[in-house]
Amino acid sequence: MFSKFAYSIFEQSIKDYHVHDSVNQPINNPYPKEKIEHLLYFKNWIDTVQWHFEDIIRDPNIDPTAALTLKRKIDASNQERTDMVEYIDSYFLQKYANVVVKSTAKINSESPAWTLDRLSILALKIYHMNEEATRTEASQDHRDKCQEKLNVLMEQRTDLSTAIDDLLTDIENGDKFMKVYKQMKMYNDDDLNPVLYQNKK
Numbered sequence: 226m227f228s229k230f231a232y233s234i235f236e237q238s239i240k241d242y243h244v245h246d247s248v249n250q251p252i253n254n255p256y257p258k259e260k261i262e263h264l265l266y267f268k269n270w271i272d273t274v275q276w277h278f279e280d281i282i283r284d285p286n287i288d289p290t291a292a293l294t295l296k297r298k299i300d301a302s303n304q305e306r307t308d309m310v311e312y313i314d315s316y317f318l319q320k321y322a323n324v325v326v327k328s329t330a331k332i333n334s335e336s337p338a339w340t341l342d343r344l345s346i347l348a349l350k351i352y353h354m355n356e357e358a359t360r361t362e363a364s365q366d367h368r369d370k371c372q373e374k375l376n377v378l379m380e381q382r383t384d385l386s387t388a389i390d391d392l393l394t395d396i397e398n399g400d401k402f403m404k405v406y407k408q409m410k411m412y413n414d415d416d417l418n419p420v421l422y423q424n425k426k
Contacts, residue, residue: 227393228386231265231341235348238269243352248277261316268309269345275302276349306342313338314405317396327399333392336405340389347385351378 252270256262317337358371395401
């Protein structure tokens with residue numbers, strides 16, 4: 226099933242990142258650029274780096290100048306994440322381009338790539354919650370609470386994976402159809418964000 230295939234690549238990306246565990250390390254994508262595996266690995270790598278950006282910026286002692294620089298990196302990462310989702314959806318649009326859509330077909334609230342975005346983030350939650358559930362220097366109470374949360378996350382992974390595979394099957398069978406809306410982020414656009422376009426005058 227595609228969800229299991231994608232999740233294994235997300236896990237690989239997370240594992241590779243934590244070899245050095247540095248937000249400044251370059252990505253070393255092991256998959257050819259023309260493969261969907263390359264996009265999935267790249268997508269999760271972006272999510273993993275941003276996960277750690279979000280940890281760092283919450284340091285109460287962070288230097289304000291460093292925090293502002295990091296906020297700019299988070300903004301850029303969010304845009305890159307959105308772009309990568311759209312690349313992945315382009316893969317599915319091409320894959321299912323010749324499917325005969327039934328007259329009774331319905332649209333899904335999320336495109337395939339956005340459901341995979343959720344699975345990628347969930348993989349990160351599971352990895353880090355497992356770290357907390359097994360952290361030997363933490364109290365037993367902390368580990369027990371984190372294990373309970375981990376159990377819920379694992380159940381969520383099962384449910385989300387089933388939903389992803391069902392969606393792809395429905396699209397392949399013509400029971401659902403894809404309709405992708407390009408993300409129109411206004412705050413990054415010099416012509417749409419009032420703060421930016423007023424400063425251009």
